[in-house]
Structure formats: C-alpha cells, structure tokens
Amino acid sequence: MTVISRLATSLGRRDEVPNQDLAIEIAANADDKAVAELVENLSHRSKDVRHDCMKVLYEIGERNPSLIASYADQFAALLDSKDNRMQWGAMTALNTIVHENPEIAFAAIPQLAAVAGKGSVITRDNFVAILIKLSGIPAYADQALSLLNEQMLSCPSNQLPMYAENALPVIGGVQKATFVKTLTSRLGDFEKESKRKRVEKVLKRLG
Template sequence: MAEGRSIAERLSGAMERRDEAPNIALAEEIGASGDKAAVGELVELVRIGTARQRNDAMKVLYEIGARNPDLIGGYCPVFLEALGSRTNRQVWGAMQVLDSVAELRADEIAAELPRIIEAADRGSVIAKDRCTSLLTKLARSGYAEKAVPILVERLKTAAPNQFPTYAEQTASVVRPAEKPGLIETIRKRLETITQRAKRERMEKLLRKLNG
C-alpha cells in the first residue's frame, strides 16, 4: 500500500480521527487498484481486530463494495457471520456489503436469507433499507419466487417513513402472483399515511399497479 503504512495504521481510529475521511480514501484507493491483499487484511480485522478496528474495517469494506464489488464478493461467509454481532454498526455494515454483492453472489446469499432477515428485523433502519435492496436484487437475479413474497410480507410492518420507498422497490420486481397482495397491503397502509407527499406517491403507485 501507499505511504509505507499497514492497512490497520491507515484506518480512521489509528489516526485518531473521528470522521470517516481516511476510511473512505482507503476504500477509494483499494477499489481503484484492485488490491486483493489489502481486502484480505481488512477482512481479518473485521474478524479479530479491536472494536474500533472492526468498525473502521467494515466501513472501508462496504465503501469498496459500492465501488468494486468483485473485490469483496468472495468473503460473504465473514459478512454473514458479522450479522450476528451485538454491535449494531457491524450488523448494518455487513448488510451493506451483502447488498453490494447480492447480484454477484445471488446463490450464496439466497441460501442464507433466514439469517439475513433475522438480522434486519433486530437491526437499524439502515439494515432494513439494505435488506430490502438486497431482496430486490435477488428477485432480479433468478430468485423472485423466493424474494418477492418476503418483500410483500415485510411491507405489512414496515415503518411509516420507509414504507413508500419499500413499496416502490417491491413493485419494481413484483410478479403477477404477488401483485394482488401488494395492492391490498398498500391500500391498507394508505389509510394510515397522513403526509400528503407520501400519500400521493402511494396513490400513483397503485394506479401503476392497477394499470
């Protein structure tokens, strides 16, 4: 790596920084160079590093995933294991990584959906957002039969602020078999939506689904 320093030494925590700029810069560099050895070091830090190292390394890895998912796709088992962490940041960070490689590793990720769903259910809004995104990608990658019913079911209990976005994402991959259930769910939830902008979004989506 550049600057003659190890990966661990270039993380935000090691530099006594409270911001993420060093982590993002490192991710950009590794993503552009395709440095597999550096990715391996980051993954090892996620597994056995200090709490701060684990969080910083996960941040770098999901930033790499956003730029060059091929580099990190082979480490899905590590990220799936991290979903069981007691640290919320590890959970949503791992979910972001898995979302970034969902199309590349559809078979592997689809096989672990129960673990992913369980982590999303006890996780933060970010974890739930990424789970919905991951499910839509699986639906487009040959797993619609498995993913779409889960998406429709999760809409029933989605938080009001997230519901419109999740509904739109689900509608983008819905199959004829699940469309009536999706329409019914949106209609029921629409009764409880008071914000005008959100109501208009959902009314527009219903017109599209009924069209």
C-alpha cells in the same frame, strides 16, 4: 504503510473521510491484498478497528462489488454478532454483492430477517434492498417477492414509499395483485400526505 494504519481510528480521526478515501483507492486499484487485510481485521481486538474495516469493505463493495464477493461467508457469519455496528455493517456489505453472490445472500435470509426485525432502520433498509435484488433473479424471485411483501405489510409507514418505489421494477406477473392489495391496505397509515401520494403513484404504475 499498512491498510490498518490508514484507517480513521489509526489516524486519530473521528470522521469517515479517511475510510472513504481508502475505499475509493482500493476499489479503483482492485487491490485484493488490501481487501484481504481488511477482512482479516474484522476480528481485531480493537472495536474501532473492526468498525473501520467493515466501513471500508462495504464502501469498496458499493464501488467494485467483485472485490469483496468472495468474502460473503465471512459477512454472513457476522450477522450473529453482538456488536450492532458489525451486524448491520455485514448486512450492508452483503447488500452490495447480491448480484455477485446471490446464493449466499439467499441462504442467509433467515438470519437477515431476524436481524432486520430487531435492528435499526439502516438494517431493515438493507434487508429490503437485498430482497428486491433477489426478486429480480428468477431462481429466487418467488420466495424473495413473498418476503418483500411481508416487509411492506409490517414496515414503518415512513419507509414504505421508498421500499415501494425501489421494488417497482421487480413487481410483475401473478405477484402484482398481492402488492397492490398490500399497498392499498396501508394508504391510511401516513401522517404526511406527500408519502401517501408517493405510494398512490406506485399503485398507479402497477395498474
């Protein structure tokens, strides 16, 4: 039985359980051949097959990122896809392998930023997550932190508390004052007091 025959769409299923189960199995077995088959079919004529392959790949990446890290170029190439699902799926996949292949994630930042600027909440969430991971790598920290601060200035207020909390471990040194200023400037943006309090808690921890 091929990997493609086990995808949700091949089984006539509308849920994601077969794709998730397949990803768990491939990740646990470190099945390189299965990964290669999935990547090859990211250009399948069937949109549903393409989508399922991408879903399985980023689910694998969450569990065993080294298995898909060598395909970073292929994911980066899909950032320009006109298919929104493939576009944010590629960004999600890249997010899982930043630590395995940071140079490609960093090189793709202009594309990532463009996609995040016009994409869905999921797309922006993954872009910010990528920036946070790159901010923790000394070679990329300065530029990534600057871009991360820009995201916190412009992102929807609903997302800001999560971004600020997730970024806390990488904010330090000379950049700390910049983030304090940014977060303080946005304290009046929240409709829900609970979200404002989350940002205030981050500010307190930043000192």
